[in-house]
Amino acid sequence: HSNREMWFRDFFPANMCPINAKADTFYGIMFDAGSTGTRIHIYTFVQKSPENLPELEGEIFESVKPGLSAYADQPEKGAETVKRLLDMAIDAVPPHLWKTTPVVLKATAGLRLLSEEKAQALLLEVREVFEESPFLVPEDSVSIMDGSYEGILAWITVNFLTGQLSGQNQHTVGTLDLGGASTQITFLPRFEETFKETPGDFLTSFEMFNSTYKLYTHSYLGFGLKAARLATLGALNMEAVDGQMFRSSCLPKQLEAEWHFGGVKYRYGGNKEGETGFEPCYLEVLKVVKGKLHQPDEIRGSSFYAFSYYYDRAVDTNLIDYEQGGVLEVKDFERKAKEVCDNMERYNSASPFLCMDLTYITALLKEGFGFRDNTLLQLTKKVNNIETSWTLGATFHLLQSLGLTY
Numbered sequence: 001h002s003n004r005e006m007w008f009r010d011f012f013p014a015n016m017c018p019i020n021a022k023a024d025t026f027y028g029i030m031f032d033a034g035s036t037g038t039r040i041h042i043y044t045f046v047q048k049s050p051e052n053l054p055e056l057e058g059e060i061f062e063s064v065k066p067g068l069s070a071y072a073d074q075p076e077k078g079a080e081t082v083k084r085l086l087d088m089a090i091d092a093v094p095p096h097l098w099k100t101t102p103v104v105l106k107a108t109a110g111l112r113l114l115s116e117e118k119a120q121a122l123l124l125e126v127r128e129v130f131e132e133s134p135f136l137v138p139e140d141s142v143s144i145m146d147g148s149y150e151g152i153l154a155w156i157t158v159n160f161l162t163g164q165l166s167g168q169n170q171h172t173v174g175t176l177d178l179g180g181a182s183t184q185i186t187f188l189p190r191f192e193e194t195f196k197e198t199p200g201d202f203l204t205s206f207e208m209f210n211s212t213y214k215l216y217t218h219s220y221l222g223f224g225l226k227a228a229r230l231a232t233l234g235a236l237n238m239e240a241v242d243g244q245m246f247r248s249s250c251l252p253k254q255l256e257a258e259w260h261f262g263g264v265k266y267r268y269g270g271n272k273e274g275e276t277g278f279e280p281c282y283l284e285v286l287k288v289v290k291g292k293l294h295q296p297d298e299i300r301g302s303s304f305y306a307f308s309y310y311y312d313r314a315v316d317t318n319l320i321d322y323e324q325g326g327v328l329e330v331k332d333f334e335r336k337a338k339e340v341c342d343n344m345e346r347y348n349s350a351s352p353f354l355c356m357d358l359t360y361i362t363a364l365l366k367e368g369f370g371f372r373d374n375t376l377l378q379l380t381k382k383v384n385n386i387e388t389s390w391t392l393g394a395t396f397h398l399l400q401s402l403g404l405t406y
């Protein structure tokens with residue numbers, strides 16, 4: 001293999017490599033246009049010498065809310081939020097490297113749910129912002145990412161950061177991402193049975209770091225945490241929601257409020273007269289997930305890395321520490337859901353959706369994917385100070401395709 005194909009091989013912990021005085025730094029800028037927010041990840045790499053391959057040195061991260069899809073009818077205003085984040089990169093990247101630093105934006109489920117016309121208008125405005133910047137704008141620099149890549153690239157990120165893609169003994173870990181509008185599950189099947197039982201479009205071969213991985217991955221559109229709230233309320237994909245009140249047993253009895261998502265306003269409230277609490281809520285949420293997801297047998301006994309809203313809701317309910325993360329069992333989410341749903345007055349100061357969110361997470365894991373009560377979930381926000389996001393995997397892929405490293 002040529003050196004060029006191997007550049008990524010030594011991306012590993014800096015302390016394992018000799019310090020080289022002729023350190024050469026380069027950058028990659030990746031935007032995540034998610035359904036609930038837009039984020040910039042500016043990655044720094046160091047090429048210590050021509051013989052040594054570059055190492056990931058660090059990340060600068062910033063985010064804004066709401067996401068691009070909230071600007072469905074004001075694409076210029078949406079692009080303005082991207083511009084403000086890109087201005088950070090102007091400060092972070094030394095001027096002499098601007099024109100060799102690639103900038104890419106990939107949109108996920110928020111834009112997938114918009115009409116083609118509105119989504120393209122947003123992407124066009126963002127593309128103009130990029131063209132006006134001093135950075136390298138590759139072809140297809142602004143696009144909606146395919147859901148299967150979202151899962152694969154997050155899997156690459158987590159397994160790279162945990163050191164599973166290097167060396168001989170690779171014990172890769174599966175990943176669970178719960179976004180606002182979609183959710184992904186990805187793992188490397190170990191059993192031949194899994195390949196036989198799995199629908200073809202759930203299996204994707206992916207080449208990275210000189211290996212080919214045949215991964216199980218799927219992105220479920222409409223099964224993100226916020227989309228699931230709407231589905232539970234019966235408001236998902238409704239044409240006209242104006243003025244209509246959506247009620248649920250998962251919400252505080254007396255609650256009546258408004259909520260904006262994907263540029264639409266929803267009115268929602270508690271079951272004033274009817275039941276509330278975990279039992280009726282679980283039944284409501286079950287209708288959203290039961291029988292809707294593929295359940296690979298193989299995952300029942302294995303542990304997974306979980307991030308995004310799995311992490312956020314575990315933090316909100318003190319199941320894990322915000323900085324440290326932690327290891328949970330699926331049944332910990334269920335226990336917490338019961339505690340919150342059956343004492344909604346006590347948790348009123350937190351989000352009114354806390355009961356619904358925890359119940360949904362429980363149902364998604366158990367009845368959706370088919371995990372066991374005692375399945376271990378490693379909740380992680382950062383590994384070695386790098387965000388666990390598909391954006392790092394996407395940046396490796398980008399640099400590789402541009403041959404930017406030599």
Ligand SMILES: Nc1nc2c(ncn2[C@@H]2O[C@H](COP(=O)(O)OP(=O)(O)O)[C@@H](O)[C@H]2O)c(=O)[nH]1
Nearest residue numbers: 034035036108109179180181182308309387389
């Ligand atoms: N760990 C981590 N979580 C992130 C990052 N960016 C967004 N998230 C989480 O992703 C969730 C929101 O999902 P979002 O990307 O907006 O929706 P999607 O389009 O459906 O994927 C929230 O829980 C965020 O905290 C990141 O860089 N690192």
Ligand SMILES: [Ca+2]
Nearest residue numbers: 034035108179
């Ligand atoms: Ca996301």
